[in-house]
Amino acid sequence: MASDAILSEVEHLHGVCERLENLAERTPRLTTELLTIAGNVRSSATLLAVLVATRLHGTDGSRPD
Numbered sequence: 261m262a263s264d265a266i267l268s269e270v271e272h273l274h275g276v277c278e279r280l281e282n283l284a285e286r287t288p289r290l291t292t293e294l295l296t297i298a299g300n301v302r303s304s305a306t307l308l309a310v311l312v313a314t315r316l317h318g319t320d321g322s323r324p325d
Contacts, residue, residue, distance in 0.1 A: 262316065263312045263316040263317060266308055266311075266312050266316075267308075267309065267312055269305075269308065270305045270308050270309045270312075273301055273302070273304065273305035273308070274302065274305055276298075276301055277298045277299075277301050277302045277305070280294050280295075280297055280298035280301070281294070281295065281298050284298070
């Protein structure tokens with residue numbers, strides 16, 4: 261199902277965020293940039309999850325016709 265595939269990608273994106281944050285801790289010269297990118301990726305993942313919840317499942321948890 262499409263929603264499951266998208267939510268799987270959301271999980272992967274959250275993993276990317278964690279890895280970028282870990283890199284930021286170990287790379288002081290790039291900390292700000294890496295954290296900014298991680299925040300942008302996290303925001304995108306959140307938007308994808310919201311789209312699945314509202315467009316594919318409906319706001320009440322049902323699927324739209």
